[in-house]
Amino acid sequence: MRLPQSTLNTIHGWLLLTPAAVLLVAFTHYPTVATLIQSVFSSGTALRPSVFVGLDNYQMMLDDPVFWKVVGNNLTYASFTIPFSIAIALLMALWVNGKLPLRGVVRMAYFTPTILPMIAVANIWLFFYSPDIGLLDQITRTFGFASTNWLGDADTVLGCIIVLAIWKDAGFFMIFYLAALQALPPDLEEAAKLEGAGRWYFFRKVTFPLLMPTTLFVMINAVINSFKLIDQLFILTKGGPDNASSLLLYYIYEVAFSFFDEAYAATLTVVLLAVLAIIAIGQFVILDKRIHYR
Amino acid sequence: MMKRAKTLLAGVGLAAALGAGAATPASAVDLTMYYPIAVGGPLTGVVDGMVADFMKANPDVKVKAIYAGNYDDARVKALAALKSGQPAQTSVLFSIDIYELIEQDAIVAFDDIVSTAEEKAWLNSFYPGLMENGKTKGKTWGIPFQRSTIVMYYNKDAFKEAGLDPAKPPANWDEMAAMGKKLVKKSGGQVERWGVMVPSTGYPYWMFQAFAMQNGEVLMNSEGNQTYFDKPAVVEALTYWQKLGKDGTMPAGAIEWGTLRQNFVEGKTAMMWHTTGNLSAVKKEAKFDFGVAMLPAKKRLGSPTGGGNFYIFKQTTPEERKAAMRLIKFMTAPEMAAKWSIATGYMGVSPASYETDVLKKYAADFPPAAVARDQLKYGTAELSTYQTGRVRKALNDAIQAVLTGAKEPAAALKEAQGQADRLLKPYR
Numbered sequence: 001m002r003l004p005q006s007t008l009n010t011i012h013g014w015l016l017l018t019p020a021a022v023l024l025v026a027f028t029h030y031p032t033v034a035t036l037i038q039s040v041f042s043s044g045t046a047l048r049p050s051v052f053v054g055l056d057n058y059q060m061m062l063d064d065p066v067f068w069k070v071v072g073n074n075l076t077y078a079s080f081t082i083p084f085s086i087a088i089a090l091l092m093a094l095w096v097n098g099k100l101p102l103r104g105v106v107r108m109a110y111f112t113p114t115i116l117p118m119i120a121v122a123n124i125w126l127f128f129y130s131p132d133i134g135l136l137d138q139i140t141r142t143f144g145f146a147s148t149n150w151l152g153d154a155d156t157v158l159g160c161i162i163v164l165a166i167w168k169d170a171g172f173f174m175i176f177y178l179a180a181l182q183a184l185p186p187d188l189e190e191a192a193k194l195e196g197a198g199r200w201y202f203f204r205k206v207t208f209p210l211l212m213p214t215t216l217f218v219m220i221n222a223v224i225n226s227f228k229l230i231d232q233l234f235i236l237t238k239g240g241p242d243n244a245s246s247l248l249l250y251y252i253y254e255v256a257f258s259f260f261d262e263a264y265a266a267t268l269t270v271v272l273l274a275v276l277a278i279i280a281i282g283q284f285v286i287l288d289k290r291i292h293y294r
Numbered sequence: 295m296m297k298r299a300k301t302l303l304a305g306v307g308l309a310a311a312l313g314a315g316a317a318t319p320a321s322a323v324d325l326t327m328y329y330p331i332a333v334g335g336p337l338t339g340v341v342d343g344m345v346a347d348f349m350k351a352n353p354d355v356k357v358k359a360i361y362a363g364n365y366d367d368a369r370v371k372a373l374a375a376l377k378s379g380q381p382a383q384t385s386v387l388f389s390i391d392i393y394e395l396i397e398q399d400a401i402v403a404f405d406d407i408v409s410t411a412e413e414k415a416w417l418n419s420f421y422p423g424l425m426e427n428g429k430t431k432g433k434t435w436g437i438p439f440q441r442s443t444i445v446m447y448y449n450k451d452a453f454k455e456a457g458l459d460p461a462k463p464p465a466n467w468d469e470m471a472a473m474g475k476k477l478v479k480k481s482g483g484q485v486e487r488w489g490v491m492v493p494s495t496g497y498p499y500w501m502f503q504a505f506a507m508q509n510g511e512v513l514m515n516s517e518g519n520q521t522y523f524d525k526p527a528v529v530e531a532l533t534y535w536q537k538l539g540k541d542g543t544m545p546a547g548a549i550e551w552g553t554l555r556q557n558f559v560e561g562k563t564a565m566m567w568h569t570t571g572n573l574s575a576v577k578k579e580a581k582f583d584f585g586v587a588m589l590p591a592k593k594r595l596g597s598p599t600g601g602g603n604f605y606i607f608k609q610t611t612p613e614e615r616k617a618a619m620r621l622i623k624f625m626t627a628p629e630m631a632a633k634w635s636i637a638t639g640y641m642g643v644s645p646a647s648y649e650t651d652v653l654k655k656y657a658a659d660f661p662p663a664a665v666a667r668d669q670l671k672y673g674t675a676e677l678s679t680y681q682t683g684r685v686r687k688a689l690n691d692a693i694q695a696v697l698t699g700a701k702e703p704a705a706a707l708k709e710a711q712g713q714a715d716r717l718l719k720p721y722r
Contacts, residue, residue: 045397045398045399048397066691126550126552126553127553127556130550130553130556130557131545132485132488132545132557132562133553133556133557133560133562141484144482146483146484146485147484147485147545149545149546149547149548149549151495151548151550152494152495152545152546152547152548152549152550152697152698153546153547153548153698154547154698154700235552237495238495238496240495240548240690240691240694241494241495241547241548241694241695241697241698242691242692242694242695242698242700243691244698254683254687257366257370258366258683258687259681259683259684259687260394260683261684
């Protein structure tokens with residue numbers, strides 16, 4: 001007996017898909033569904049088994065002042081790191097795309113923060129920010145300012161975290177812009193010059209629109225990073241003082257591995273997933289329409 | 295082709311035979327043990343060496359000692375191993391994990407394992423101050439191994455410069471405040487050297503326990519279901535800590551645990567409170583004459599203990615429990631404890647360990663090594679309750695809010711106590 005060709009094709013297709021599908025299900029879909037289920041159960045211990053609690057965990061989250069604090073922190077963090085890291089990346093890319101001496105060295109210098117592990121970098125920045133003995137304090141001191149406890153003050157600590165994140169991200173995004181810039185046909189610039197367009201006009205009307213696909217890609221990465229990249233907190237502040245620098249994912253880590261409250265951690269994770277999904281969909285739907293693809 | 299398959303088969307057979315042959319005799323016991331390292335330095339080598347010594351002396355027990363990261367990592371790994379069906383039989387875990395481990399029904403009490411009179415005497419051979427964190431419900435669940443306490447490091451050269459007697463570190467709160475003020479050095483409007491620094495990131499509750507104890511209060515009961523954050527003496531303790539910052543003796547805001555030692559060895563503060571675990575490092579790095587003293591007193595002397603205890607897990611056979619007991623007895627025996635203390639700066643866990651020749655000689659040559667031991671008489675358990683992570687965070691947040699000027703001590707501690715009450719209600 002022989003199966004019809006179409007059936008064989010289907011089987012063949014599914015077999016080809018299987019490896020990817022298994023990985024996707026095991027590491028993406030199953031954890032997502034498991035998280036959703038866990039979030040409506042209580043955290044079980046050997047002495048108190050887990051029971052179904054409906055939306056109790058979500059109610060607890062809404063009543064949790066620390067949750068609102070970290071959400072606020074994360075929004076501040078995102079609204080500074082995203083635009084600044086992208087803008088700086090673009091500026092650096094435009095600069096090192098031009099003709100300048102030691103171009104390779106400058107490009108490498110800009111890219112260095114990206115290849116350093118965040119934990120190592122945070123250990124170095126810890127000493128930059130350290131009062132009295134830190135680099136930052138020694139510089140401000142020469143201008144006659146008093147010593148500042150950068151990481152120990154609730155008013156400055158989030159700013160310190162933001163600056164580090166921008167420094168770390170900008171070089172990475174620069175590489176994408178640089179690649180996109182080098183792919184732009186040079187005749188466009190020549191044509192614009194013949195027409196008498198200024199540099200700013202050319203950038204605004206030609207370069208920037210042509211870079212939009214890259215900008216979308218970079219922006220999605222920047223948004224995800226602003227929720228996902230928290231390694232520096234472990235070294236610099238542990239979310240303190242008094243949660244002033246804690247971010248959503250760091251709080252999830254604390255709840256899961258310090259408080260051992262799996263259910264509440266799952267609840268917070270569901271919120272994080274929802275936020276990221278909404279942002280990603282929004283970016284694709286709204287921005288995609290306004291982007292010019294070649 | 296056929297020949298190759300045969301060779302392969304023969305190989306498999308041989309390997310199986312070897313595997314069976316390599317298995318230890320029927321009487322042998324295999325133990326898996328996780329342990330954390332929470333301070334710098336090549337301490338894994340020290341632990342592995344001690345375990346190797348044990349196996350040499352006890353050929354019928356095979357121990358697989360696995361370094362498992364910091365205290366949190368070690369706890370996560372040990373509990374995960376338990377759930378996976380490949381459990382460890384014994385582990386060194388954070389002494390304050392005791393309630394969590396009991397709630398997970400993961401550990402057995404040592405009282406249920408010891409049988410002979412000699413073993414019962416062994417249970418009582420440790421410093422009582424170090425046993426507090428291992429005891430609850432009238433039973434002993436943890437045996438002290440890598441334990442520390444807070445001491446005061448001070449810069450003798452700075453004392454001389456400020457016209458103070460370098461042989462007399464502050465003995466009480468008033469002296470510390472007054473001397474601290476004198477030790478502040480300014481040039482222009484800027485502070486060149488602070489009087490004292492007490493770290494308030496990482497483990498603020500630990501430092502705060504010292505202040506509270508000195509003012510005559512502990513922060514929790516031994517059942518682990520009641521905290522006393524808002525008692526007047528506790529509020530007074532936080533007010534004193536806050537005042538050091540307000541007076542300009544200590545920098546305002548939170549003080550970083552990790553960089554504090556650097557501040558001290560660079561002379562940016564004349565005194566610091568820190569763990570004994572830093573003793574060897576300060577000894578190596580400080581280019582000035584420094585001293586180590588007990589923390590100052592208010593109503594009494596006091597400091598919490600900290601660090602890791604040995605636990606035995608419940609999912610074990612009686613033979614494994616006996617073997618684990620032998621391992622723990624070996625690792626905490628006076629000679630071993632002395633060796634461990636010298637290598638690390640952790641305390642010798644029993645009075646007998648300080649009676650060994652090596653440790654006696656070490657303490658005579660380097661008196662600061664004995665300060666932690668002498669202070670132990672005034673020690674108290676490290677903050678540990680059910681829901682310990684959350685309760686600790688409530689207190690940490692309150693302390694940091696006060697030190698950064700966001701809240702006042704009474705209000706902040708009342709709030710923390712309210713949170714702790716809510717969390718601990720189901721356990722009363």
